[in-house]
Amino acid sequence: MKQAYDVVIVGSGVAGIAAANTLAGHGLEILVIDENPQAGGQILRQHCRVTDGFWEFDPRLERSGRTVSTQKIVQSLRPVPRPKGITCVHQARVLGIFPDRQLLVHVPDPLCPGSSVSGCMMEIDAGYLLLATGARERFLPFKGWTLPGVMSLGAAQILMKSSGILPARHTLIAGTSPLQTVLALEILKNKGNVTAILDENHFAKKLGLLPLLKHHGFLAGEGAMQMLSLMIRKVRFRQGVRVTEARGKNEVTAVVTADLDRKGNKIPGTSQIYSASALAVGHGFSPNIELPVQAGCALDYDADRGGWVVRVDHALETSVVKVYAAGEITGIAGAGKSFVEGKLAALSILEKLGKKTGPDRYAQKLVRMQKQQRGYASFLNQLCQVPASAYEAIDDDVLICRCEEISMGEIRKQIAKGFVTTGSLKKATRCGMGRCQGRICQPVLFDILLALTGQTPDQTGSPSFRAPVKNVPMAAFLHP
Amino acid sequence: MNNADTDLRISSANRGTKITLQVDGVPCTAYEGETVHAALLAEGIRVLRIAGKTGEPRGIFCGMGICYECRVTINGVPDQLACMTLATDGMQIETR
Numbered sequence: 292m293k294q295a296y297d298v299v300i301v302g303s304g305v306a307g308i309a310a311a312n313t314l315a316g317h318g319l320e321i322l323v324i325d326e327n328p329q330a331g332g333q334i335l336r337q338h339c340r341v342t343d344g345f346w347e348f349d350p351r352l353e354r355s356g357r358t359v360s361t362q363k364i365v366q367s368l369r370p371v372p373r374p375k376g377i378t379c380v381h382q383a384r385v386l387g388i389f390p391d392r393q394l395l396v397h398v399p400d401p402l403c404p405g406s407s408v409s410g411c412m413m414e415i416d417a418g419y420l421l422l423a424t425g426a427r428e429r430f431l432p433f434k435g436w437t438l439p440g441v442m443s444l445g446a447a448q449i450l451m452k453s454s455g456i457l458p459a460r461h462t463l464i465a466g467t468s469p470l471q472t473v474l475a476l477e478i479l480k481n482k483g484n485v486t487a488i489l490d491e492n493h494f495a496k497k498l499g500l501l502p503l504l505k506h507h508g509f510l511a512g513e514g515a516m517q518m519l520s521l522m523i524r525k526v527r528f529r530q531g532v533r534v535t536e537a538r539g540k541n542e543v544t545a546v547v548t549a550d551l552d553r554k555g556n557k558i559p560g561t562s563q564i565y566s567a568s569a570l571a572v573g574h575g576f577s578p579n580i581e582l583p584v585q586a587g588c589a590l591d592y593d594a595d596r597g598g599w600v601v602r603v604d605h606a607l608e609t610s611v612v613k614v615y616a617a618g619e620i621t622g623i624a625g626a627g628k629s630f631v632e633g634k635l636a637a638l639s640i641l642e643k644l645g646k647k648t649g650p651d652r653y654a655q656k657l658v659r660m661q662k663q664q665r666g667y668a669s670f671l672n673q674l675c676q677v678p679a680s681a682y683e684a685i686d687d688d689v690l691i692c693r694c695e696e697i698s699m700g701e702i703r704k705q706i707a708k709g710f711v712t713t714g715s716l717k718k719a720t721r722c723g724m725g726r727c728q729g730r731i732c733q734p735v736l737f738d739i740l741l742a743l744t745g746q747t748p749d750q751t752g753s754p755s756f757r758a759p760v761k762n763v764p765m766a767a768f769l770h771p
Numbered sequence: 772m773n774n775a776d777t778d779l780r781i782s783s784a785n786r787g788t789k790i791t792l793q794v795d796g797v798p799c800t801a802y803e804g805e806t807v808h809a810a811l812l813a814e815g816i817r818v819l820r821i822a823g824k825t826g827e828p829r830g831i832f833c834g835m836g837i838c839y840e841c842r843v844t845i846n847g848v849p850d851q852l853a854c855m856t857l858a859t860d861g862m863q864i865e866t867r
Contacts, residue, residue: 457780
């Protein structure tokens with residue numbers, strides 16, 4: 292690793308890989324930093340197991356000029372020898388971004404001079420910086436959601452994709468996310484059992500959202516095919532049902548549900564109990580905005596794009612000069628948008644550097660593809676969205692902040708006292724000050740604030756993050 | 772440990788070389804390429820730590836280095852994320 296690079300890319304998911312490949316071959320020194328043991332992010336994790344080479348997407352993907360599905364992206368990925376000028380560092384965490392794009396990075400042991408089991412710190416200067424930090428899942432908390440065996444939909448998939456291990460022999464699937472059916476099919480493919488899929492959305496809501504899939508008609512078909520194959524496999528599928536409690540002593544053994552009315556409110560007297568050894572649950576996605584916020588990038592709030600997203604111009608440059616953003620952090624819309632934006636951001640950087648990148652026609656195609664993704668973004672985020680009434684209805688004994696163990700009752704009390712902004716409520720309750728630094732509870736807390744106070748997102752305020760944005764041992768700072 | 776939940780390894784998956792981990796002093800089989808959190812789950816170990824205030828058990832939650840619920844001590848270094856660490860032969864892991 293060097294101390295300075297022409298371009299530093301943070302994150303090697305779909306957007307990061309697409310950007311790195313577009314930047315390669317122009318005589319630039321490019322550094323790709325990723326905190327995972329392997330590249331690929333969440334979508335491609337199973338396909339990026341080789342660590343020595345690099346990957347590229349089949350060029351036909353963008354030549355078609357049409358909307359790209361996740362499936363196509365996965366299929367078109369292929370291993371290539373690492374292009375000249377690209378350096379990849381894994382299990383490294385960017386902890387802070389300082390003026391003039393100076394990065395503070397925690398790197399693992401093998402890359403440290405001498406040896407240090409805790410790793411060491413490095414300062415790296417980026418001529419241009421591209422943030423492609425992706426997204427995480429979001430949740431509607433319920434009693435017992437902290438019990439071992441209750442996990443995110445993504446966690447259940449990751450166990451299978453990365454390690455070839457089922458989440459449990461029998462898995463119950465719940466929430467609002469389109470990941471539900473994907474996970475169920477993956478479990479069945481691997482000879483596990485799906486106890487049931489409990490979808491909070493009523494069929495009518497899903498039907499009502501279909502017109503948003505204007506350029507993505509094939510996705511409706513894909514969804515229907517998935518449902519059909521689940522029906523053939525006799526998977527129990529219920530709609531308009533919410534998990535209200537996970538029960539068990541040391542791990543989950545039972546799950547309680549309630550039926551929902553058309554507005555998403557629980558109907559009294561409709562509770563049912565499922566026996567379960569694992570519950571996979573999720574309510575959509577939230578962009579990983581910690582680093583861009585810490586770097587000073589302006590945000591916008593847009594529920595149709597997944598909440599607080601990084602503000603970018605047409606060239607994908609953020610409000611901070613020479614800092615670019617691509618993929619889920621500019622709006623949750625899946626792998627297709629990440630692919631297109633990774634390419635576009637790289638082309639913008641190449642143009643600024645005075646490198647010729649071929650005919651404009653190519654860029655125009657990408658811009659058109661990017662626009663087409665907006666309808667899908669609205670569809671996806673509205674599908675996952677939970678009504679405000681669901682946040683109001685959370686019982687006082689439910690933990691909201693898992694790290695600091697802060698209950699809904701405590702949050703209600705502090706909101707009633709007048710702590711009604713993101714910043715003041717965090718200070719009043721310690722919600723978001725634990726190990727995860729609010730990555731799980733902050734989007735929940737924000738929705739609770741909107742629901743309980745009736746304020747606008749701007750009145751409530753965007754979250755703030757300071758370096759180091761991830762936990763790191765003190766020993767790493769002390770290492771020479 | 773829940774007997775019904777052991778042997779979760781998917782038969783059709785490609786596995787690396789068989790290795791042995793020491794989990795709380797007990798030998799535990801794993802395979803190269805598996806993350807620590809998955810290897811522990813496959814052995815039926817689901818409680819990875821105890822929450823400080825309420826004393827509640829905690830285990831895998833996000834699986835992708837976000838939630839910090841799966842932190843364990845690895846080779847003497849505390850607070851390592853089991854989900855972001857690949858298992859290696861002879862690795863010493865302490866839960867709780």
